[in-house]
Amino acid sequence: MIIKGGVVYDPANGVLGEEMDICIDAGAVAEAAGGPTIDARGMLVLPGGVDAHSHIAGPKLNAGRIMRPDDGRIGTEPRRGLCRPCTGYTVPNSSAIGYRYARMGYTTVFEAATPIIESRHTHEELEAIPILDKGALTLFGSNWTVMECVGEKDLPKLSAYVAWGLRASRGYGVKIVNPGGGEAWGFGSNVKGLHDPVPEFNVTPAEIIHELARANERLCLPHSIHLHFNNLGKPGNYSTAIETLDLLKDIVPSRDRQAVHVTHMQFSAYGGTGWRDFESKAPEIADYYNKNDHATMDMGQIIFGSATTMTADGPLEYANARLLHQKWSNHDIELEESSGVVPLVYIRGSPVNAVQWAIGLELALLTEDPWKVLLTTDNPNGGPFVKYPEVIALLMSHKRREEEMAKLPELLSKRSVIGSIERELGWGEIAVMTRAAPAHVLGLKEKGHLGVGADGDVSIYEIDPREVDPGSDPALVERAFTQAKYTIKAGEVVSRDGEIAGIPQGRTFWTDANVPEEDMARLMASLKEKFEKYYSIQMSNYMVQEAYLSRPVAVRAGVEVAQ
Numbered sequence: 001m002i003i004k005g006g007v008v009y010d011p012a013n014g015v016l017g018e019e020m021d022i023c024i025d026a027g028a029v030a031e032a033a034g035g036p037t038i039d040a041r042g043m044l045v046l047p048g049g050v051d052a053h054s055h056i057a058g059p060k061l062n063a064g065r066i067m068r069p070d071d072g073r074i075g076t077e078p079r080r081g082l083c084r085p086c087t088g089y090t091v092p093n094s095s096a097i098g099y100r101y102a103r104m105g106y107t108t109v110f111e112a113a114t115p116i117i118e119s120r121h122t123h124e125e126l127e128a129i130p131i132l133d134k135g136a137l138t139l140f141g142s143n144w145t146v147m148e149c150v151g152e153k154d155l156p157k158l159s160a161y162v163a164w165g166l167r168a169s170r171g172y173g174v175k176i177v178n179p180g181g182g183e184a185w186g187f188g189s190n191v192k193g194l195h196d197p198v199p200e201f202n203v204t205p206a207e208i209i210h211e212l213a214r215a216n217e218r219l220c221l222p223h224s225i226h227l228h229f230n231n232l233g234k235p236g237n238y239s240t241a242i243e244t245l246d247l248l249k250d251i252v253p254s255r256d257r258q259a260v261h262v263t264h265m266q267f268s269a270y271g272g273t274g275w276r277d278f279e280s281k282a283p284e285i286a287d288y289y290n291k292n293d294h295a296t297m298d299m300g301q302i303i304f305g306s307a308t309t310m311t312a313d314g315p316l317e318y319a320n321a322r323l324l325h326q327k328w329s330n331h332d333i334e335l336e337e338s339s340g341v342v343p344l345v346y347i348r349g350s351p352v353n354a355v356q357w358a359i360g361l362e363l364a365l366l367t368e369d370p371w372k373v374l375l376t377t378d379n380p381n382g383g384p385f386v387k388y389p390e391v392i393a394l395l396m397s398h399k400r401r402e403e404e405m406a407k408l409p410e411l412l413s414k415r416s417v418i419g420s421i422e423r424e425l426g427w428g429e430i431a432v433m434t435r436a437a438p439a440h441v442l443g444l445k446e447k448g449h450l451g452v453g454a455d456g457d458v459s460i461y462e463i464d465p466r467e468v469d470p471g472s473d474p475a476l477v478e479r480a481f482t483q484a485k486y487t488i489k490a491g492e493v494v495s496r497d498g499e500i501a502g503i504p505q506g507r508t509f510w511t512d513a514n515v516p517e518e519d520m521a522r523l524m525a526s527l528k529e530k531f532e533k534y535y536s537i538q539m540s541n542y543m544v545q546e547a548y549l550s551r552p553v554a555v556r557a558g559v560e561v562a563q
């Protein structure tokens, strides 16, 4: 395939708005190619979108669907052409997730959290999502074996467990959610801060995070630890954020990437002592990021309207349910995690919600380097991913933000600085935040760019960046990004003008990390005992077999790769 004459933004390769041809041969970007030609003159051409943090598969999605028959009625689309029927808005069915991402020009999406024991289900749902390449991050932060290894200060055994856990879950990277909090929640409690010991385990969240980061680098994993902070969602929690980031300054990345990725930072950049004096501390967080280079973040932008929150942070969801008088689902996952689901609505008239809205945007606009901030809504926690084009328009247009602020409580100007920020992001910066940076943060070398050898994933938008000024015409930007003119996945047109044109089965990335045999042997001795005494299933039924993934891609890592 040849994509002719488009205005290409490929920031990873230093291409910013050049008119050029992109050739795709055998599914990858090539020097030259034959085959069909797509006329992209006067259109914006980007690498396929990459979402590094989205909740798209697993039991918590299903809990959300079951709890929300009201949501199922919002996004109903009948069977049409190649497409199966679609339902749902914040928690769509699996088919709808694939089609809707593809229509927006996204080709790769990573599920943000799966407990090992539930990964079989997570992969069944990932397999049911058409078109997209995907992967899943495996939860380790409240896991008994992790806490035991941390308590015993046994880094080799911890590393062996991480490697085993990634294999057992066919997971891609290490996700840590409110470390220790999931276990404390088993006793109806939570950890209060970084140095508050986990009940029954003599370890602190700080120790869990730090040792998992060391194990992550010892194993030379493609992605860094992926961290949801303690105290998330609470007023005043920005100090926990900064304290945690400081804790990780001595971690030396084993690959060319960050030492820690902080997810949905919006929920962790809160000031105030309670909801009455709740305020934005995004400027403090952005300032920290401007002065330090060991961390990246994603926004976790909120979108006014309906959302479904779902997280492994069980105690947080209990607090949300009580605060909002909402229905609530709670789940305790054997020796591994807890989780919860709470539907909610972000309301323009609510000063708290207005400040949350401002915080996400402030983080992206006040952090100078777009490579440090990925565009997300923590789908569907801050809002559904189909609203990304709205976030793009807000980031590119001061005027668009002012229009929105006019609908929000006046108190906002006292509790945030959003009104004073004039910065408008450019096309290249948006390409970084939605393509190049997420791929780099995840360590996906063939994603997020259009250099020779990259995956042939391209999105083409019907907007000419040489003619449209996004600052004054944000509606045009939002419309263009809502529906790609073409989305191309591995050289195949999968969406054209909003119509799904192809439904290939995407690949699933997982990380295959090797550790010394003696470390694995020691680990297995203690795991065997756990399965016999405590787990509800046997170890042989616990492992997700390779056959479960129809198109697996095993990324090599491990102690040997590190050397």
Ligand SMILES: [Zn+2]
Pocket (backbone or CB within 6 Å): 053, 054, 055, 112, 263, 264, 378, 381
């Ligand atoms: Zn999340």
